[in-house]
Amino acid sequence: xxxxxxxxxxxxxxxxxxxxxxxxxxxxxxxxxxxxxxxxxxxxxxxxxxxxxxxxxxxxxxxxxxxxxxxxxxxxxxxxxxxxxxxxxxxxxxxxxxxxxxxxxxxxxxxxxxxxxxxxxxxxxxxx
Numbered sequence: 001x002x003x004x005x006x007x008x009x010x011x012x013x014x015x016x017x018x019x020x021x022x023x024x025x026x027x028x029x030x031x032x033x034x035x036x037x038x039x040x041x042x043x044x045x046x047x048x049x050x051x052x053x054x055x056x057x058x059x060x061x062x063x064x065x066x067x068x069x070x071x072x073x074x075x076x077x078x079x080x081x082x083x084x085x086x087x088x089x090x091x092x093x094x095x096x097x098x099x100x101x102x103x104x105x106x107x108x109x110x111x112x113x114x115x116x117x118x119x120x121x122x123x124x125x126x127x128x
Contacts (some may be wrong), residue, residue, distance in 0.1 A: 001022070002020045002021060002022040003020065003021055003022075004017040004018075004019070004020050005017075005018075005019040005020065005021055005026075005059065005062050005063045006062065007019060007035070007058050007059050007062040008035075008058075008062065009033075009035040009036075009038075009055070009058065013038075016029070018030070018055075018059055019059040019060070019062065019063055021063045021064075021124075024123055024124040024125055025121070025122070025123060025124075026059075026060060026063045026065060026069070026121070026122040026123075026124060027119070027120070027121055027122075028056055028059040028060065028063075028119070028120050028121075028122070029117070029118070029119045029120075030052045030053075030055040030056050030059065030117070030118050030120075031052060031055075031109070031111065031114055031116070031117050031118075032047070032048040032049075032051040032052045032055075032114065032115075032116065033051070033055065034051070035054075035055055035058055040111055040113060040114060042113040042114075044085065045077075045079070045082035045085040045086055045089075045115055045116065046085045046086075046088060046089050048114070048115050048116050049085065049086045049089040049090065049116055050089050050092070052116050052117070052118050053089065053090070053092075053093045053118070056070075056093075056118060056120055057093065060120075060122055063122070063124065064124055065122055065124040065125075067093055067094060069122040069123060069124050069125070070094070070099045070120050070121070070122045071099050071100065071121055071122060071123050072099055072100045072101070072120065072121040073099050073100070073101045073102075073118060073119070073120045073121075074101070074102050074103075074104065074118070074119040074120075075101065075102070075103040075104070075116065075117075075118055076104050076105075076106050076109065076116065076117040076118070076119075077103065077104070077105050077106070077115065077116055078105070078106060078107070078108055078109060078114070078115050078116075079105070079115065080105045082115055082116070083103060086103075086116060099120075
C-alpha cells in the first residue's frame with residue numbers, strides 16, 4: 001500500500017496523486033504548474049523546466065527526502081529542440097552522479113502550451 005503525500009500545493013484538477021510514498025520509495029510526476037495557484041507557467045523551455053523541477057523538489061522534500069534521493073527521471077518534451085535548454089536547467093537541480101534518465105519527445109501533452117512533464121522515482125535514505 002502507498003500513501004499520497006500532501007505537498008501543500010494547489011490541488012490537481014484531475015484524478016492523480018502528485019507524489020506517493022511506499023516505505024522509502026517515492027514516485028512523483030510534475031508539470032510547470034505554479035504551486036500556489038495551480039496556473040500553468042508557460043514560456044520558454046528553461047522557464048517551464050525550472051518550475052517543473054522546482055515542483056519536484058517541493059514534492060520530494062514533502063515526502064522526507066531531497067533531490068539527491070532521486071534515482072530515475074523520465075522527461076517528456078514536445079520539441080526535440082528543447083533538450084539543450086532543459087539540460088541546462090537540469091544541471092542547476094542535479095549534480096553528478098546524475099539520476100538515470102530517459103528523455104522522450106512526444107506529440108503533445110495534455111495542457112495547452114505545456115512543453116515538459118517529468119516523472120521521478122526516489123529512494124529515501126539511499127547510500128551515497
